[in-house]
Amino acid sequence: MLDLWRLEILRRFAAHGTITATAADLGYSPSAISQQLATLEREAGVALIERTAQRASLTDAGRELAEHAARILAAAETARSRMRARAGTVSGRVNVSCIHALAPALAPHLAALQRAHPELNVVAHETGSATAAAAVLEGRYDLAVIDDWSTHPPTEDSGLSVHRLRREDIVLAIPADHPLADQPGPATAPQLRQIVHDQTWLCAPTGQLSRAAGDRYLSTVDATPPRRWEFEGLHILAALVATGAGVAFLPAGLAQEQAGVTALRLAARMQRTILALTRTTTREDPAITACLHTAQQALSSSR
Structure with a gap:
């Protein structure tokens, strides 16, 4: 009988590619993970891992069993969920x-x-x-x-x-004392280019989804920030806009809730x-x- 927990370890190893990464993911030592995989090999009756001095990798049999493991574990979780549903307890x-x-x-x-x-x-x-x-x-x-x-x-x-x-709109968040704060209409492309040129642009670091979306939007209106400040967290960006440090793209609700910030609608809609x-x-x-x-x-x- 193949042990479900060891099949899970094999599945994680197939995903991560190394014993060390698998151990870190599961919160065990690398030696413990190696021992569990060795036990699974004995249960399966075939070599699953090819080991060298530098690394360990799946054999053909190991890759095949890892594919079966994903389906077996999914079926086991579905069965457990259905039994819990029958019990009806949260x-x-x-x-x-x-x-x-x-x-x-x-x-x-x-x-x-x-x-x-x-x-x-x-x-x-x-x-x-x-x-x-x-x-x-x-x-x-x-x-x-x-x-x-x-x-x-x-x-x-x-x-x-x-x-x-x-689904919520993204707005241009500007300090409440900005000259355009009383403007009733949306920020046009020329206005956005001017604001981005004059103000420090506040945004998330590279790799964040909001950063990528904001950069795509700026490129469509040919706006390139000459000065950028990068911070993790939209609430941090909202607080910085309120201090007058710069401007940012923010969700409308967040911008409206932050004191000292005015939300300008965008002429071309952006949402998250x-x-x-x-x-x-x-x-x-x-x-x-x-x-x-x-x-x-x-x-x-x-x-």
Whole structure:
């Protein structure tokens, strides 16, 4: 009989490619992971790992078993979810991740959910939107709340359920005392080019989804910031705009909530979508479903 936990280790090893990375992912020592894989080889009766002095890699049999492992583990999780649905109790451990800008809005609702269900243990994490989907599929998180700044947000993919929570406009956030703060209409392309030229441009670091979307938008109006400040976190950017340090693209709700900031609509619309990600294999799990419904109630809106 092949052990499910060892199949999970093999699946993670196939994804990461090294014993060290697999051990770091699972929170074990490399020697413990090697021992578990060696035990799995004995259970399978065939060599799964080819080991050299420098590295370990999957054999053909190891790659084949890793493919089977993904299907076996998915079936096991589906069966467990259905049995939990039959029991009907909201209990157990649910790993939830959320981008930090939305955590203050989501956290009180998750805390209330735990109080309502004492046998439920929600473990909250912070993660970036770019890596969340892979983390959910790998089982590190059961639910991830992210933002997507692309024109076409993802739809349900193999193994991943995508739940749209809300769609919101992106605005140009400027200090309240800026000359254009009383302008009733949207910021035109010439105005945006002038603002970007005159003001320090505040944005996320390279690699962040908001940074990529903002840079794409600026390129469409031929605006190149001569001065950039890069900070993690949209709330930090909003606070900096309020001090008069510069201007930024921000979600409309965040810009409107920040004192000292005026939100200018953009002539060509830009939006972001707030999404919740879960695995299709857990769609019937009462605990994960309860956390998803809580996120929908806390974060869904029409703005």
